[in-house]
Amino acid sequence: xxxxxxxxxxxxxxxxxxxxxxxxxxxxxxxxxxxxxxxxxxxxxxxxxxxxxxxxxxxxxxxxxxxxxxxxxxxxxxxxxxxxxxxxxxxxxxxxxxxxxxxxxxxxxxxxxxxxxxxxxxxxxxxxxxxxxxxxxxxxxxxxxxxxxxxxxxxxxxxxxxxxxxxxxxxxxxxxxxxxxxxxxxxxxxxxxxxxxxxx
Numbered sequence: 001x002x003x004x005x006x007x008x009x010x011x012x013x014x015x016x017x018x019x020x021x022x023x024x025x026x027x028x029x030x031x032x033x034x035x036x037x038x039x040x041x042x043x044x045x046x047x048x049x050x051x052x053x054x055x056x057x058x059x060x061x062x063x064x065x066x067x068x069x070x071x072x073x074x075x076x077x078x079x080x081x082x083x084x085x086x087x088x089x090x091x092x093x094x095x096x097x098x099x100x101x102x103x104x105x106x107x108x109x110x111x112x113x114x115x116x117x118x119x120x121x122x123x124x125x126x127x128x129x130x131x132x133x134x135x136x137x138x139x140x141x142x143x144x145x146x147x148x149x150x151x152x153x154x155x156x157x158x159x160x161x162x163x164x165x166x167x168x169x170x171x172x173x174x175x176x177x178x179x180x181x182x183x184x185x186x187x188x189x190x191x192x193x194x195x196x197x198x199x200x
Contacts, residue, residue, distance in 0.1 A: 002133040003186070006149075008176050012137030014146040016189035021131035022138075025122035029099075029106060033115075034143065036096045039089035039193070040064060041147035041166050044140055048109030054097045062090050062199050084165045087196035115140050149177040153187060154194045161198055 006013040014022075019038065023031055037047050046066055050056055057064050064083040085093060100107045110118070119138055126132035144166075151162045156178065163170040182190065 007137045012142045013149045021126035022122045025125040032096045035092035037143040039092045084198040086194045088193045150190045152177045
């Protein structure tokens with residue numbers, strides 16, 4: 001039986017199984033983008049700027065430094081911030097950077113509309129396969145919201161670090177992403193993806 005979709009502000013919060021189902025219907029380049037967006041938790045604009053500035057990734061610190069000017073959201077609480085990465089995040093970002101070096105013209109920032117269409121198409125195939133309950137809430141913002149939720153589920157004792165890394169106000173973050181009631185098996189899978197976050 002498929003899990004009931006979790007929605008926050010009309011946007012889907014993915015179970016690990018839903019992430020894998022959608023990912024399985026993306027081409028390799030789009031898988032790299034999905035993984036990079038999810039495991040960094042960056043906003044779409046921030047991620048596009050990072051693609052053009054891979055030097056922002058700091059391997060020795062397992063982090064991405066977003067400098068002043070990279071965060072364009074008007075309501076953003078921080079002008080610049082450090083995005084901490086999990087083991088899965090380090091692997092995703094290093095694979096992305098390596099691929100881009102070898103294929104500089106292939107991995108370009110995509111428009112929000114094009115990315116929405118790509119995700120919806122992949123999710124639609126997963127629904128037909130019976131691996132996804134519905135298309136409700138499938139949108140570009142779901143990767144960031146999913147990552148916030150996963151981090152809060154597994155690192156609630158470090159809520160200050162999570163909010164700083166995500167660029168969220170703590171109260172807003174907890175109101176939207178805490179206490180979603182993940183089933184034990186989903187929580188166990190989430191732990192595998194968030195393991196090593198902040199080099200803990």
